Amino acid sequence: MDIEGFRTAGYAAIDSICDYYESLRERPVNAQVQPGFLAKSVPDSAPEEGEAWEKIADDYQKIIMPGITHWQHPRFFAFFPCNVTFEGMLADLHTAAISNPGFNWSVSPSVTELEIIMCDWVAKMLGLSTEFTSASASGLGGGIILNSASEVAITVAIAARERALTRIESLEAWEKDQGAREPVSEDSGSAPLTGEQDKAKTLPQGQASQATSQLANWRGKTTSRLVLYGTTQTHSIAAKAALILGISFRALKVFAKDEYALQGETLKAAIEEDRAAGRYPFMLVATLGTTSSCAIDNMTEIAQVAKSYPELWIHVDSAYAGVALTLPEERAKMDIAAINECVDSFSTNLHKWGLVQFDCSPLHVKDRGALSRALTVTPEFLRTRHGDAGTVLDLRNMSLSLGRRFRSLKVWFVLRSYGLQGLRNHLRGSILQAQLFQKLVKEGQTPLKIVAKPRFALVVFRLEPAGVIEKDALNRAFWDALEKRSSELTLTQTVLPEIGFCIRWVSGSLWTRDSDVEASYKVICECADAILSS
Amino acid sequence: MDIEGFRTAGYAAIDSICDYYESLRERPVNAQVQPGFLAKSVPDSAPEEGEAWEKIADDYQKIIMPGITHWQHPRFFAFFPCNVTFEGMLADLHTAAISNPGFNWSVSPSVTELEIIMCDWVAKMLGLSTEFTSASASGLGGGIILNSASEVAITVAIAARERALTRIESLEAWEKDQGAREPVSEDSGSAPLTGEQDKAKTLPQGQASQATSQLANWRGKTTSRLVLYGTTQTHSIAAKAALILGISFRALKVFAKDEYALQGETLKAAIEEDRAAGRYPFMLVATLGTTSSCAIDNMTEIAQVAKSYPELWIHVDSAYAGVALTLPEERAKMDIAAINECVDSFSTNLHKWGLVQFDCSPLHVKDRGALSRALTVTPEFLRTRHGDAGTVLDLRNMSLSLGRRFRSLKVWFVLRSYGLQGLRNHLRGSILQAQLFQKLVKEGQTPLKIVAKPRFALVVFRLEPAGVIEKDALNRAFWDALEKRSSELTLTQTVLPEIGFCIRWVSGSLWTRDSDVEASYKVICECADAILSS
Known part of the structure; x- marks a missing residue:
């Protein structure tokens, strides 16, 4: 397809999307197809020669559309919403047109800088404190946009794990009077990597040594003591994050009488019990708006308990309900003061109720260093002048994946076009x-x-x-x-x-x-x- | 923006992309901006009232574009390419228009079914054996499209880790004559989750027990023995996957005389050394086309060594060069026979040289069960009739994230419009x-x-x-x-x-x-x- 072919095909695609939204109400909400339906219409291998665009565009409507469940349908009341707006569609079109993997500041400065600024917009919109923005007093606060609450949970759990291991190591060193510990060599061998090692800008190679095996053993043994907390109502993303990291997950009990909200005494009792048994509760996934009933964990009590256990990383998963913090009348009910006081990380999905289409999960933290210490690896071919100088943030060092889509553009388009008033009205x-x-x-x-x-x-x-x-x-x-x-x-x-x-x-x-x-x-x-x- | 507003704005966006490609050659390849440039043009909070679309579209060109590095530019010779085609852009536009999180078959059957079929197209296109497709004799082969080679490496490492732990557990049980082991209770407590536990469709809750702590200790101790192999030329994604999972990474040496290809004897010597020291090499990331020099690990020799060590999961990262397997004249040089023989998983990024824009990283495996055993968690609200009946694949159970974008649509559009001939010509x-x-x-x-x-x-x-x-x-x-x-x-x-x-x-x-x-x-x-x- 050449440029003029794209103009024709592009206009037609825009028209077909207009037709789609005009006819949305008449379509079946859920796809009415049976498993395996598509194989009847799609051949089992790619064509040798290219096909005419008109045929492909036509097949999209005839073959693919019947298997689409219409999440924007006016009578879609399932799961949670998955909003999309025309502004967001145009952003994704532009994003595809200038496609780039965005892993470093240098490879497309707008991708990194707009993401940082949009996360600040979102933090302010939600009433999060300045400590969650790039204007934080520490200089370490701010956000990053990930693809899903799942990815957020895993990313945060890694940062929390590294913080916990560092604290336990310090504690053990102190207990041994800072003298009796075996020295740990860092010079070679099959070591468990930590972000710190990246300072040398090289990857470990060569033979394994006894010292690094000891370090691996220590980490393995200590990690097995870690426990990640959620409740029986926490979304399965928390248990899945634990599963992925090979860490224990404990689902704390919540009760109908408390509207399924985690209570401070339940949390405190679990911590005491686990600590007495030699385990180390290192992270709590608290929820503002659980999937089953939209329960809101008792953040005031959690904040109170957290004072006695500063080692516990508190993450708030507010995938669905978080955007409601945009409404001033909801903030007190959602206990924004306690959130700002005690929480290490907070995330909501703009792609649910927040008008910005999938995928768009901003994660806000008070200490970006906790992410980058856990996730930085920099081989030579990813070094850049600005990265080396520390004058820019390379967002790959705060996420699982190297590459990232230009997700902030859709946030910018949507929030400007709707304004905060438009979002609140929605x-x-x-x-x-x-x-x-x-x-x-x-x-x-x-x-x-x-x-x-x-x-x-x-x-x-x-x-x-x-x-x-x-x-x-x-x-x-x-x-x-x-x-x-x-x-x-x-x-x-x-x-x-x-x-x-x-x-x-x-x-x-x-x-x-x-x-x-x-x-x-x-x-x-x-x-x-x-x-x-x- | 209403439907007619979208028609007008959409046509204008299509025109602006045509203008962009017509003027691409005249633009600076790399963005010529300094760190912090964007904050001068973007206010620090979202507007209260919505703004006119024309102003926003104009700002995109004036404010964002100068900070974009043009990866499609004819004189972009950096990193690896990040192709985009007009067909792919149209797919992303349609994908945004029908935005949905695609986590289950039921929530949009076309999203799951097209992904499975497109992975089969890609496997055939590359010359991968039938065992990597949904037509495999085992019924377990096939692909899934993830967002990046990073995500692929992490996902595969989790599956390989679980396979290794299961094998070691069986081995230890055998060594203890299947009688002397302490029984492991599965009924309660803060257990390290495994996919198996999901059979009960519930998450563990309540009090921790001694038995589950023993299991956690065993897993921690055993995981600390695992070693993930790459070479000094393997992309940092392998070391990062190990970092994320808290597993040791060992970079095997490669030499200029071998064109930086991993040799069988190096691999064999490392395995023997690590095993002798009580460690368990559980996965090798072999590379076809390293980032620095496009080195191709010696797959024939690796396949030979692998015969003696079936416990080693062999993953091929061919992020850049993998698409070259589409060329019949390259297949023998890339040792496709050995790949088909010994490899557990294979991945290439279509978003590099393969005409499909970021993000698009198909992962092909011979045993999908290894992924789903490691990654399945199903709370009640994600159960569906078809999922329970096992008549469909729920792709969330083979990936880190629950939600997934409709990435296969762009593969379908691009491969049909270009045909395999068009891709080969490119x-x-x-x-x-x-x-x-x-x-x-x-x-x-x-x-x-x-x-x-x-x-x-x-x-x-x-x-x-x-x-x-x-x-x-x-x-x-x-x-x-x-x-x-x-x-x-x-x-x-x-x-x-x-x-x-x-x-x-x-x-x-x-x-x-x-x-x-x-x-x-x-x-x-x-x-x-x-x-x-x-």
Whole structure:
């Protein structure tokens, strides 16, 4: 395709996206295809000769589209929203046009500098303190944009692990009166790498030595004592981060009476128990807005406990609800003061409810050094004049991957075009829709019960007719009936402790209107009534 | 922005990209800005009210563009190429328009199914055996598209680690006559998670037990015995994967006489030495096309050694050169037979020389089970009917992150529009340009010397006038002079063992013509002559 061919194809693509959004409401919400559907339409190897663009563009609509679930659909109430705006699409188009791997400042200065500035915008927008921005007093605060809350959890856990190992090593050295420890040689061998070693700008090579084996043994033994904390309601990304790093994960108990929020006494008791057993709780993933019920861990109590255990890295995962901090009326409820006081790292997904399309997970930290000490490796071919001089941040040293997409451009486009007022209007609109849904559930004839305190735009409910004992079985049947209507609306199943199987409804699409909320309630009632009468 | 606003803004964006490519040759290759330049033009917080789109689009050209290094520029000869095509841009535009996190088959079946089929296309295109495709006899082979070779290295290392720990555990059990081992309870406590535990579909909770602490201790102690192998020329992604997982990394020596290729005897000697010392070499990152000199590890010898050490997971990182396997004339030189014989996993970056823009790193494995056993965690809210039934692959269980962008669409668009012939023409064109550059260097008057065997489109050279002893100092001065001409061309520095500081030139942009190669040689000679005469 040449430049003029692109102009023609590009206009046509823009038109097809306009058609898509004009017809969105008429499309089935969930893809109505069966496993293996695509292999019938796509050959099993690439064509030898190039094909005409018109044919490819046509196949996209005919072959791919039927297998797409429309997350922007006005009646998509499943999982959490995955917003996209036209401004974000244009940013991704431009990003692709100037494609570059962005790993160093030098390889595209705008990619690094806009990311740093946009993270500052987001921190201020959310009410995070200056310590989470590049204007922090320490000079070490700020953000980085990663691809997902999963990647955030892994990245933070690595930094927290290295901080913990360093502290334990210091502690052990102190206990041995700083004299009796075996010296650890750094000059050669198969050593467990640390960012510190990178100072020599070389990678270890050659033969293994006894001293480095001792260091590896010490790290292995000590790492096995580390415990990563979440709750039973923490997203599985925390357990997965532990799984990936080979570290123990402990899911602390939370209770319905506390609205599934982690309490300070639970945290304190677990720390004391683990420490007494020789383990070292090194990180807590606290959640503001859990997936199942939007529970908000008790940050005031966590901050209080944290004072006695400064070795515990506190990460706040607020993948969905974090953007609600943009609303002044929500900040106190979400305990922003405690967050600013006690938290080491904070992350929200703008690609959920925040108008910026997937992928866009800003991670804010008070100490970037904790990331770069854990993640820096610089071979010669990645050295640059500015990097060596320390006049720039090379963001690869704060993330798992070397390369990074130009994600900040979509943040810039969206926040400028919408303004903070536009984002707030979007958030408040979704919350109002959830309130409408609650009203319908509460006032309707169908015996639906809201089983967890509704928060933001999430409502968790289930069918609770009088007298039925097997409520879980009933609700699983109810769920099966709802799944059969997935062309009309989508929801998500979950299980809440002390309650059991229940169903989540969450608004958040830019295209949802009150009539869609009412239509969703109508389908839900039809399924419920059918189950109850059978 | 509403639908009609998007139509207008979209056409304008397409036009601006056409203008960009028409003017590409006239732009400075490298951004000519200083650290901190952007903060002068971007305010320090988001606007309260939305701004007009025309202003934002205009600022993109005026504020962001000067800080972009043009990786598609015809005189970009640095790092490795980072191709983009118009077809890929259109795919990213469509991907943004239907934005979804793609974590399960159900949440957008086309995202999962096209990814599986495109990985099969790529495997066949490269000459990988059927065992690396979904048509494998085992039913377990196939690919997944990750964001970078870094993410690939980490993902594979986790799978290899779990395979190793499982083997060592079995071995120890056998050694203890399968009776004397302490039983390991799985019912509660802060256990190190394994994919196996996920069978219960719950996360561990409650109190820690002694048995699970013993398991954690065993894993920690055993992990400290693991060693990940690369060579001194392996990309830093391997050392970084080890750093991230807290595992020892050993850089095996390679030599100029072997063109920096890992030899079988070096590998064998290291394995024997480490095993004798009680360590467990569990994974080798072999490279086809190293960054510094495009060295190709001796896969025939590695395959031979691997027969005696089946516990060693062999991963091939062919981030740059892998796409050259599309050329039949390169396959034997790259030892495709040995790759198919001995390798557990293979990865190339289509976003380098393969016409599909960043990010796009397919990873091919013979045993997907090794990935999913290491990486599966399924909370209730991620369960689906098809996932539970095992009728579909949920790709999140084979990668670090839950969410994934729809990367396969750009592969489909590009490979169909170009056809394999179009891709081969592109690759052969870059190789011919590199041959032209070599000819100029060899036949020119300036005392430039090619210091490593040129491969594909990479040429490594340095200034070697007769009689100069401090060649490294001379070449660093030469490099400084070349950097001052970065608006006219870009190159990359590196250091090769036994040679020292040298300079890399690599072609690969779709926009490079022979005249650009000649122009680059002219600038290089001007800088060299200026240094030599000073």
